[in-house]
Amino acid sequence: MNLTLFVWRQRDKDSQGKLEEYKAHDISPDMSFLEMLDVVNERLIKEGKEPIAFDHDCREGICGMCSQVINGIPHGPQGKTTVCQLHMRHFKDGDRIYIEPWRARAFPIIKDLIVDRSALDRIIQAGGYVSVHTGGVPDANAILIPKPDADTAMDAAECIGCGACVAACPNGSAMLFTAAKVTHLAMLPQGKVEAARRVCLMTEQMLKEGFGNCTNHYECQAACPKGIKVSFIAKLNREFIKAQF
């Protein structure tokens, strides 16, 4: 397939960026989106030009590093799929594809398509943990957990911290990410102990990092590659209100 790409190029955080046009020739439909960009980059390097900088690591949909907005949709047109798992067969020969970085005040651009997502790490640092004594590993079944609770916690734990929810949100809000982390821990007996403190600290950090406020548009849920649901945001709100008393 032959494609025309419009890619956001920006030298560093402070310089002015713009969309630049590139041709991608002889792309196999079996390539992943990132492999297609690899092909384009190889050509750019051969021509002595600066390759397109983009984030990636596992390329198997689990690390949350890949982060591109493709034709206006974070992670591209295929639902519940990260960019690295998106394949070129979902595009047509001759397609024009716009590729842009995550956009949000809290995610400053480092270069081209790479943004700084450490704000999400700082939300985790603020309270996304359980305090336990170190020492011997406890017995797996020492604390009984009802199966539905364990399932909900596991669903929430699927979040890979990619930030697509922030990129999709018209308000640049990190509520879906934070909701996933808060729910994951609040569902379990080990996490309940610090639940009130955690939800306050994490939502406070969210605000300090410059993320926006949720207005219940649910764009985040539609963009999330891991199917994190907005009902977790309701759970987050519930935990926050409970923590006030």
Add this chain to the structure above:
Amino acid sequence: MRFIDTSIGKKVIMAVTGIALVKFLFIHLIGNSTIFLGPEGINAYAKGLHSLPPIVWGFRLIMLLIFGIHIYFAVQLTLDNKKAKPIGYSVDKNLAATFSGKTMIWTGLIILGFVIYHLLHFTLQITSPYFIASSHPDNFGRPDVFKMVILSFQKISIALIYALSITALALHLSHGVQSIFQTLGLNGDYLMPKIKALGLALALILSIGYLSIPAAIQLGIISL
């Protein structure tokens, strides 16, 4: 951090003031519906309402305060959110956001403009100089609210202003009511579709209810 400085705290205040405003809309609609009973209905209702000034004024002040708080946080949150997303995408796509959701501040501001006009029109009776109810008593010596309303809504321009504002209200509520449940954490996978339907139903009931009055007068179903 104080509750009202937190992101969710501000949203909770929006939701709680929203509930109070929606409740007021229901009570107000029930009161207004007495117009379908003719002058006996609405003139008696208006007289009854105003027979206890401290209660009327207390109620008005509380409603005004709630309205003011809702608007204050609405503007603050909207400006905040604009700043949190300084640049959009060159391809503007929405996967889930609705027209009514994205226009909350605009439908809200239309409602604000309308409320000011509405108070000037029927409460202070400044913009309806061709008929002031308080100086035109009916046969029982009560202000003839019935006649004032009929004469107003027989004017197509006034009926249209009301219709437009009620449409804005319908849009505001179709996103707003279901939002209340999500914001207050009273939502879940099972409830979500039902709550969305409830929000839409409440928005429709209220707007059709309010629209029915100018519509009935324009169509001549209620007349002097």
